[in-house]
Amino acid sequence: MSETAENCTHNCGTCSANCGSRTSEPQSFLEKLNPASSVKKVIGVVSGKGGVGKSLVTSLMACRMRATGARVGILDADITGPSIPRAFGIHDGVTVTPDGKLLVPAVSSTGVEVISSNMLLENETDPVIWRGPVIAGAVKQFWSETLWQDIDYMFVDMPPGTGDVPLTVFQSLPVSGIIIVTSPQELVAMIVEKAVNMAKKMNVPILGLVENMSYLECPDCGKKISVFGESHLDEVAKEYGIPVLAQIPIRPAIAKAVDEGTVEYVEADFLDDAVKAVKEA
Numbered sequence: 001m002s003e004t005a006e007n008c009t010h011n012c013g014t015c016s017a018n019c020g021s022r023t024s025e026p027q028s029f030l031e032k033l034n035p036a037s038s039v040k041k042v043i044g045v046v047s048g049k050g051g052v053g054k055s056l057v058t059s060l061m062a063c064r065m066r067a068t069g070a071r072v073g074i075l076d077a078d079i080t081g082p083s084i085p086r087a088f089g090i091h092d093g094v095t096v097t098p099d100g101k102l103l104v105p106a107v108s109s110t111g112v113e114v115i116s117s118n119m120l121l122e123n124e125t126d127p128v129i130w131r132g133p134v135i136a137g138a139v140k141q142f143w144s145e146t147l148w149q150d151i152d153y154m155f156v157d158m159p160p161g162t163g164d165v166p167l168t169v170f171q172s173l174p175v176s177g178i179i180i181v182t183s184p185q186e187l188v189a190m191i192v193e194k195a196v197n198m199a200k201k202m203n204v205p206i207l208g209l210v211e212n213m214s215y216l217e218c219p220d221c222g223k224k225i226s227v228f229g230e231s232h233l234d235e236v237a238k239e240y241g242i243p244v245l246a247q248i249p250i251r252p253a254i255a256k257a258v259d260e261g262t263v264e265y266v267e268a269d270f271l272d273d274a275v276k277a278v279k280e281a
């Protein structure tokens, strides 16, 4: 028996022996990137429920960041509801490296690199009917078995809510910060509280809130119309001490661009503060 083990009192609070139970690192579930890849910052984009515009915010953030000259990737972790490739007009299936070991992301026309479950399907309209563990495994594979060359910013489009897959992403990827996307008709306080609690548990900073579909601009006079009533975003942001990064209007041109696969050409200067926050994360 080693000296340290001999001296062990089986109570770490009172014993000073440096045995294995004191010195061993807490278990890490972080997945390693492959040796050919490097990613500097990973930003998670989360929402409380589906349809609030999380994928739109992910896409626009990636495009704005790309426009600053950075190398940008999108990991579409919304495995059962993948909408990123369509927004970028990407219809090709996934390719692999010549040795067959790594997936190669599709590259959009402005150079945003994208990987999504949609690209693995025979037909892009096929449903993804995989069970939870398979979905979580796919997310890990998109991270560790994809050729991510010199990526400065990786945006992860999370599945909505606080379920299994978001947890896997937080445990498996070195997330530098998250952006919470809400809409005015959501119970914002509750969504934010849930996201705050999850982020705290996972030890991930919240960069801020983005409210989508905040208002409609009158095409004649430019007046802002709050279609869903007054927003409570500012109060909630203050209560939790989280900055509001952007309020995005409802614009028919945005919906059209997403449908036509031309999201890269949407004017999105309303995201400038959010881009700044990501750069400083």
Ligand SMILES: Nc1ncnc2c1ncn2[C@@H]1O[C@H](COP(=O)(O)OP(=O)(O)OP(=O)(O)O)[C@@H](O)[C@H]1O
Binding pocket: 047, 049, 050, 051, 052, 053, 054, 055, 056, 057, 078, 081, 083, 159, 160, 212, 213, 248, 249, 250, 251, 252, 254, 255, 256, 258, 259
């Ligand atoms: N500000 C906006 N103006 C116009 N259309 C919008 C706006 N935001 C989102 N949309 C449209 O609403 C639909 C849902 O958006 P999106 O796919 O980004 O939501 P989501 O939160 O990612 O949903 P899910 O989690 O279910 O994938 C899309 O067709 C998108 O084009």
